[in-house]
Each structure stands twice: as C-alpha cells, then as structure tokens.
Amino acid sequence: MKKVISDRQTDDRQAGIFALYSLCCIFLSLCLAGCDRRELTYYMESEIEIHADWSESGLDDEEAAYGATAIFYPENGGTPKVVLMGNREYAKVRLPEGRYNAVLFNRSFDDFACIAFRGSDSYCTLEAYASRAESRADELADSPETLCADRIESFEVTEDMLGNYSDVMKAGIPAAEDCSLCFTPRQLIEELQVTVHIKGLNNVRSAVATINGVSSSVFLATGEVSQQTLTQRFELDNPVYYPDSPFNGTMETTFNSFAFNPDRPHDVSIQARLVDGQSTYEQEFTGLDISEDVSEEGTLILTLEVQTDKVPDVKPEDGGDSGFNPKVEDWGEEQKGDIKV
Structure with a gap:
C-alpha cells in the first residue's frame, strides 16, 4: 500500500513539473513576440x-x-x-x-528642349548644359529654359x-x-536684358546679335558654372523710336543663360538686314560691362546697353525713301471743289 502511494506522488510531481515547463515556454514565446527588436522585423x-x-x-x-x-x-x-x-x-x-x-x-x-544633363551617376558631377550649341562655331543658338x-x-x-x-x-x-x-x-539661370540704341533705326528691317563669355553649363549640387564658355546668339526685336525722332530709336531683347560674369568685359557683335532687302550692317563692340541691379522683389537684374554708329540710309525695297514713301492712292479718293479767295 505504501509503494502505490509513492508512485502516485511521483507521477503527480512529474506532471506538475511538465505543466510548469509548458507555462514557462508559452510565457517566453509571448515575451519574444511582443519584443520590439528591429532585427526581428526585417524592415529594410x-x-x-x-x-x-x-x-x-x-x-x-x-x-x-x-x-x-x-x-x-x-x-x-x-x-x-x-x-x-x-x-x-x-x-x-x-x-x-x-x-x-x-x-x-x-x-x-x-x-x-534646350537643356540636357550629364554626370548623373554622381552627386558632384550632375551637370546641366546647353544642348543646342553649334560645335563648329562654338555658338549657342537657343536660350535655355529656366x-x-x-x-x-x-x-x-x-x-x-x-x-x-x-x-x-x-x-x-x-x-x-x-x-x-x-x-x-x-x-540657376540668369536673365540678361540687352538694349541697342540705333542711329538710323528706320533703315533696319531685322537684327541679330551675339555676346561671348557665356557659361555653357552649371553643376546642380553647388550652383557653380563651368569654366567653358560659349557665344550666345539672340534676336533683337521691339523697335521703338525716340519721342523726338522718326529716325533713331532702340531695339531690345531678354534671354536666359547659365551665368554672366559682370566682372569680365564682354564682346558684342550686331548684324542687321536693311530695308532695301540687300544691304547689311555690322558693328562690333569690345570690352562691354554688364550692369547689375536688384528689383523690388529681390530678383537680380542684368542689363547691357550699346550705342551704334549711324546706319547708312538706303531706299526701301518698295521704292520709298528710308521707310517713308507716301503714295498718292493713300490720300483717298479725289474730291473736286472751288477754292474761295
């Protein structure tokens, strides 16, 4: 009888130990599941x-x-x-x-349309450059976008x-x-306003100009421009006569570039087609300075002004005289009447 009781106690003790072990395992599993350890989440x-x-x-x-x-x-x-x-x-x-x-x-x-990129595989070499440059003339035909x-x-x-x-x-x-x-x-783009004062504007049909020393590219990481420069070509338009002259006035334009160096003189060349349809007029300007100003909004304004020599007088293609050629038929219909003396 004593031996039977001892065996039962042993079985109960083993069952209790097993139950306690199971509870410990469950508790440990819950603790590990609730642990906020990054390496167990696999988020990368x-x-x-x-x-x-x-x-x-x-x-x-x-x-x-x-x-x-x-x-x-x-x-x-x-x-x-x-x-x-x-x-x-x-x-x-x-x-x-x-x-x-x-x-x-x-x-x-x-x-x-006028900007391309290179060096995009590295932060320091990412560069935007003028993509419409004529390599033989090293001349930029179109102004880059902003x-x-x-x-x-x-x-x-x-x-x-x-x-x-x-x-x-x-x-x-x-x-x-x-x-x-x-x-x-x-x-990363600068805007240049160019005004050309022309003596004999009435003889000019159209005009283009070039300016040298224009930076060809800019690095996006630093905003610094490259040392390589191009010549920028641009059209002059918006002819405006002086209030006191039917012959002299200005033509102007505004265009973008990666940067202009105001501390370095620039050369400008102007080529004009005259109203006779055959003649041209050219003039070069050297050592010109670009002026800097700041608008009320804090925007940098770059300006350049030049004064031409007298453009030769030519007879317009339609037969007039320097653009002034009134015709009789422009006077309206003929009207007859007596003149009182």
Missing part, C-alpha cells in the same frame, strides 16, 4: 517625405504641370535613387539605412527609422519631421 527601408517650396523659384503656375525630379545619392557610392514627382510639391520615397546627398530640380531629365534646383547634404536614415510606414512598427519611430525633407529651389 524608411519612408521619407519630400516637400518642395517653389515660392522663391520665380516659376509660373503653368510650370507646375511638368512636375519635378529628386535624386538621392548614397554617400557610400551606391546607385542613386531617382524620384519623378508628378506633384512637384510633395512625394514619398523609401530609402535603406545610410547617409544621402539629395538634389531636386524642376521638370525631368527629358522635359527640357532651371531651378536645391540640395540637401548628409541626410541620414538611421536604424530606428526603418519600417516607419508600417502600423506595427510606428511605436518608437522618430518624429515625422525627422523623416521628411524640405527643398526650396532657386534659379
């Missing part, structure tokens, strides 16, 4: 918000339809991440852990930011401002 990226404030870009509302492009360059030299932003003011991107240099600019690589950009350097995606887009992982994620970037693009 963080979601970063991209904000762009275009208020200082000078771009009009129509430009917004082109969107924008953001490029994230890993500082370790990995493959850049390109984000095409249909909404140029806001987008999201997911990035692995690491440090990044980022560039944002208006439009995309393929949306410019290009605006901004940059943010050494932005870091840390381990505790990974998986911030998951509801499960939001506990313990850094504040939202730590997972967002704000760009303020500004123009």
